[in-house]
Amino acid sequence: MTLGQCTFCGACQSFGCANYSKATPQTTILPVLLKRPNFELRTDSEVLRILLDSDGKRATGVEYVDTSNRRWEQPADLVILGAFMLENVRLMLLSGIGRPYDPRSGEGVVGKNFSHQTSSNAQLFFADKLINPFIAAGAMGIGIDEFNADNFDHSGLGFFGGANVRVNPNSGSPIGYRPTPPGTPRWGSQWKKATAETYQRFAQVGASGSYFPSRTNYMDLDPTYKDRFGRPLLRLTNDFSENDLKMSAYVTERAAEIGRAMGAKQVIANQRKGPYSIVAYQTTHINGGTTMGANPRMSAVNPYLQSWDVHNLFVIGSSNFQQNSSYNPTGTIGALAFRAADALRNQYLKNPGPLVPT
Numbered sequence: 001m002t003l004g005q006c007t008f009c010g011a012c013q014s015f016g017c018a019n020y021s022k023a024t025p026q027t028t029i030l031p032v033l034l035k036r037p038n039f040e041l042r043t044d045s046e047v048l049r050i051l052l053d054s055d056g057k058r059a060t061g062v063e064y065v066d067t068s069n070r071r072w073e074q075p076a077d078l079v080i081l082g083a084f085m086l087e088n089v090r091l092m093l094l095s096g097i098g099r100p101y102d103p104r105s106g107e108g109v110v111g112k113n114f115s116h117q118t119s120s121n122a123q124l125f126f127a128d129k130l131i132n133p134f135i136a137a138g139a140m141g142i143g144i145d146e147f148n149a150d151n152f153d154h155s156g157l158g159f160f161g162g163a164n165v166r167v168n169p170n171s172g173s174p175i176g177y178r179p180t181p182p183g184t185p186r187w188g189s190q191w192k193k194a195t196a197e198t199y200q201r202f203a204q205v206g207a208s209g210s211y212f213p214s215r216t217n218y219m220d221l222d223p224t225y226k227d228r229f230g231r232p233l234l235r236l237t238n239d240f241s242e243n244d245l246k247m248s249a250y251v252t253e254r255a256a257e258i259g260r261a262m263g264a265k266q267v268i269a270n271q272r273k274g275p276y277s278i279v280a281y282q283t284t285h286i287n288g289g290t291t292m293g294a295n296p297r298m299s300a301v302n303p304y305l306q307s308w309d310v311h312n313l314f315v316i317g318s319s320n321f322q323q324n325s326s327y328n329p330t331g332t333i334g335a336l337a338f339r340a341a342d343a344l345r346n347q348y349l350k351n352p353g354p355l356v357p358t
Contacts (some may be wrong), residue, residue, distance in 0.1 A: 014139025113213035134172030141168035161210030
């Protein structure tokens with residue numbers, strides 16, 4: 001498959017691509033698979049649970065529902081769980097696979113160690129510079145790692161970790177993008193005037209920061225709320241640690257210093273503050289819940305992403321790793337998926353059973 005050439009339209013984020021320039025499954029994977037006689041795509045369906053044999057040691061398929069509310073059982077010799085990480089965890093819990101995490105005892109593995117991304121930014125308002133916000137691509141930008149991980153001296157700072165400090169011009173949509181200085185009314189003539197004045201005189205230096213797991217950040221099945229099928233919803237218990245907040249304050253001030261050096265007339269440092277709220281968008285780069293590892297007591301899947309408890313179940317996604325060291329998880333997800341596919345093809349299919357890490 002060949003991707004179309006990007007025209008830098010600036011509408012990557014939150015939009016489809018008319019040029020087929022984005023590497024989504026609809027452009028790079030499904031067109032190839034649909035040509036194969038042994039592939040079938042069932043859309044508008046939702047998997048309800050993974051089916052197990054009487055011993056609970058082997059997956060026999062999945063139960064799913066279609067748009068007519070008809071339930072189907074799809075037999076399978078091999079099940080690959082590749083939903084978004086939250087639903088990976090939920091389906092494992094709903095199917096009774098693996099030991100659910102208990103925050104009181106610290107025992108259990110499924111749902112353990114939810115990890116977010118401590119994002120923050122410095123907003124820059126210029127008086128004499130014009131910035132074109134709507135000519136861009138989704139991942140176009142530049143970042144520095146001087147304040148990430150162990151790349152700087154942490155002596156006396158009171159935290160570990162750091163952030164990739166970067167500028168990504170990728171969201172100039174005229175309705176959703178309307179930066180205005182603090183104190184501007186949210187509506188009316190003054191808001192319109194400020195929007196017109198700052199639309200092309202605004203920039204943002206972001207800090208994509210680390211977020212480390214803790215015993216109190218986890219996922220489990222909600223005891224009260226259920227979905228339309230009567231299944232418990234996934235409950236998320238999460239808050240920023242003192243370490244993450246100290247780190248955010250430090251790296252956000254570094255981003256603000258960069259903004260001042262750029263000559264902005266006004267710089268607003270927006271460090272991350274607690275308590276955690278899911279209302280304001282921060283990031284969708286979240287990890288954890290089906291951690292990979294070499295010890296079944298401490299992890300849900302082995303280094304090949306194979307379930308310790310159900311050998312013909314493989315779990316793919318950012319749920320496999322519990323640390324967020326600041327960068328987006330996509331590259332790591334891809335690398336782990338490639339290794340799992342290699343192990344499936346060259347080891348598991350030849351001799352189905354628990355894979356032994358080498």
